[in-house]
Amino acid sequence: MSPTNSRISNRAKSLPFLPSVATLLWVLVLTGCARPPWTEPVDEQRHQHLVAVYEQQREQGRRCGDGFDGDMVLHWETSLDSVSLAGYYQIQRPSSLRLTVANPLGQPLLAVASNGIDYQVLHIPRRTFYSGSLRSYALRHQLPLPMLVGPWFDRLTGRPIGGGVRIEAVNDDRSGRGVWFSLVTDKEPSFPVEHLLLEPDGGGVVERIVVGEDGEMHARVTYADWQPIGPCLQPLQVTVAGLSFWADARITFSDVQPASLQASDFKLRAPAGYLRQLSP
DSSP states (O other): OOHHHHHHHHHHTTOOOOOOOGGGGTOOOOOOOSSOSEEEEOOHHHHHHHHHHHHHHHHHHHTTOSEEEEEEEEEEEESSOEEEEEEEEEEETTTEEEEEEEOTTSOEEEEEEEOSSEEEEEETTTTEEEEEEHHHHHHHTTOOGGGTSSOHHHHHHTOOOOSSEEEEEEEEETTSSOEEEEEEESSSSOOEEEEEEEETTTTEEEEEEEEOTTOOEEEEEEEEEEEEETTEEEEEEEEEEOSTTOEEEEEEEEEEEEOOOOGGGGOOOOOTTOEEEEOO
8 A cells, every 4th residue: 555545544544424425525606695795996005005915925825835635524514404524635736636535444435636627536335437527517517617617725725816816906894804805817808716805914814705707706715723834824624605505615624734746646547347437
């Protein structure tokens, strides 16, 4: 057994498992509030100052590390049902994620991996290997694309997006919690990506609202239990909440460590004898 597989097995022995669907790893599909939580744009002088503050915090985030691993518990709750899924995870900038779920004896049950473009699922009890593109998956299941494709490394580690965006507007928060930065893609034609709430006096990211290309709000992401991991603080609890699916998702991280990861760490292989279900 390789050192990585040994670590997965050792971690998984102490992790609870409740049956779930791999979709829960990607589908945190929610909408934001009807009334935006920000006021009118700030004046030009404050705008320039706050843009500089944002760039400082983004640069600090870039120095915090590009890969982590640890244990993760995902709890998903609706008005009708709730489910929990626990396992060993790996995450790498900009949007690669892998989760391996095992039973209490340490035997793998499910592995899910994505590089932010494609996904792969290894369902061991069914002896089935699934793969396809996240974009096609979203279309087939009528899901908002931003909830499957986007800078989820930064979103799950509580950082400003590391690149590919520019600031479109800066607004004060209605409740005085900080300043909202409306971010759009930095290439033309540009389209909205998210609204990010920062505490400008060094407090970091407070929350963010993920939006679609049409500006529709899909998810509100908040953070708690910030702990030092490597050179920076990182949230050990991430909550995604909204209205469209009347659902809340709470992700709890533990034993998080900086990790040196490769693209190959986010690729799964179908074992011999497994049924392969390949989608576009």
